Amino acid sequence: MQYVTVGSTGVKVSRLCFGTLQIGSFMAQLPPIQAAELLMFAFEKGINTFDTARPFRSRDLLANAFRNNPEVIVIDKSPARTYEEMERDVAESLVELDREEADIFLLYDVRSREDFAMRQGAWDYLKEAKEMGLVKAIGLSTLSIEVAQLAAELPEADFVQVVFNIEGAGLLDGGRDEMEQAMSRLKEAGKTVCAIKPLAGGMLSRDKWKEALEFVFRHPLVDCVCVGMTTHEEVEANCALADKEELSADLSQHLTQMPRKLVILDWCNGCEACIPICPTQALYMHSGFAKVIQDRCDWCGKCGPVCPEQAIFLIPVPPTEKVEEAEVE
Ligand code: SF4
Numbered sequence: 001m002q003y004v005t006v007g008s009t010g011v012k013v014s015r016l017c018f019g020t021l022q023i024g025s026f027m028a029q030l031p032p033i034q035a036a037e038l039l040m041f042a043f044e045k046g047i048n049t050f051d052t053a054r055p056f057r058s059r060d061l062l063a064n065a066f067r068n069n070p071e072v073i074v075i076d077k078s079p080a081r082t083y084e085e086m087e088r089d090v091a092e093s094l095v096e097l098d099r100e101e102a103d104i105f106l107l108y109d110v111r112s113r114e115d116f117a118m119r120q121g122a123w124d125y126l127k128e129a130k131e132m133g134l135v136k137a138i139g140l141s142t143l144s145i146e147v148a149q150l151a152a153e154l155p156e157a158d159f160v161q162v163v164f165n166i167e168g169a170g171l172l173d174g175g176r177d178e179m180e181q182a183m184s185r186l187k188e189a190g191k192t193v194c195a196i197k198p199l200a201g202g203m204l205s206r207d208k209w210k211e212a213l214e215f216v217f218r219h220p221l222v223d224c225v226c227v228g229m230t231t232h233e234e235v236e237a238n239c240a241l242a243d244k245e246e247l248s249a250d251l252s253q254h255l256t257q258m259p260r261k262l263v264i265l266d267w268c269n270g271c272e273a274c275i276p277i278c279p280t281q282a283l284y285m286h287s288g289f290a291k292v293i294q295d296r297c298d299w300c301g302k303c304g305p306v307c308p309e310q311a312i313f314l315i316p317v318p319p320t321e322k323v324e325e326a327e328v329e
């Protein structure tokens with residue numbers, strides 16, 4: 001596994017970072033004991049960097065799996081809108097992760113320049129937290145090209161997470177080429193660039209998973225890549241791809257044939273944009289939220305990119321689990 005140092009902060013992140021959205025209690029795709037075991041397996045394979053955020057509810061898993069392990073790096077994020085909210089969230093993160101100093105802390109999911117301006121107080125607190133020694137590296141995460149451009153102009157930003165995948169899927173305001181231009185500016189400004197959603201929330205996982213991961217791991221503007229994982233085979237395959245190694249035929253076949261399920265998160269806003277896109281009529285509305293008939297879903301991946309809330313995920317089914325209809329509250 002290769003590692004990259006974040007600016008002058010001394011924080012060293014692995015090229016493959018483990019995204020914990022799927023295993024945190026928000027999505028809860030694995031029982032906590034299995035999730036902790038998978039995290040430790042990933043660490044043994046060389047992954048030292050684990051990605052969380054307040055909404056994922058996975059900080060407790062990380063604390064339990066890696067208590068007193070100074071080699072583990074945590075990327076944490078907060079949707080805070082004000083100085084006070086960010087102050088509270090950094091403090092909560094330190095307590096929940098049982099740490100005295102955060103490694104990397106980001107302003108989560110900044111949607112536009114206007115959104116950033118409205119959350120300036122939260123950014124101001126992050127800058128202060130870095131000066132006070134509570135956080136080593138700061139930055140933001142975004143699915144917007146204009147925000148990636150803005151991040152290049154922020155002198156204090158060390159680490160920037162951008163939605164980046166082979167299809168340019170999930171970007172709010174442009175395509176892959178425009179994001180590459182923004183990433184180029186980030187690199188020129190000395191920022192560490194972390195690609196998130198390399199499989200577009202699993203939407204590329206049926207036909208293109210290997211090509212999509214090879215694309216990001218070989219991309220010259222990408223320093224590290226966050227991938228959500230729920231099985232040992234995914235960890236093994238993704239570590240090999242991060243190291244630019246060939247996968248064994250068995251592992252490759254296993255991942256291609258792995259059963260999957262569609263999950264719609266409860267941040268669905270009921271816009272109905274996904275409903276007519278589905279070629280198999282697997283999606284329908286119920287009480288103002290999208291729901292899925294799993295039997296009808298053939299994992300084509302067409303619905304995810306049209307969702308303005310990034311609420312749709314296609315994920316592997318853990319070996320012991322029966323596929324059931326996704327719950328939407
Ligand atoms: S992945 Fe394809 S088949 Fe499944 S719900 Fe989405 S659009 Fe329909």
Ligand code: SF4
Nearest residue numbers: 268269271272274307
């Ligand atoms: S497109 Fe997304 S937000 Fe809109 S109904 Fe479908 S799942 Fe919900």
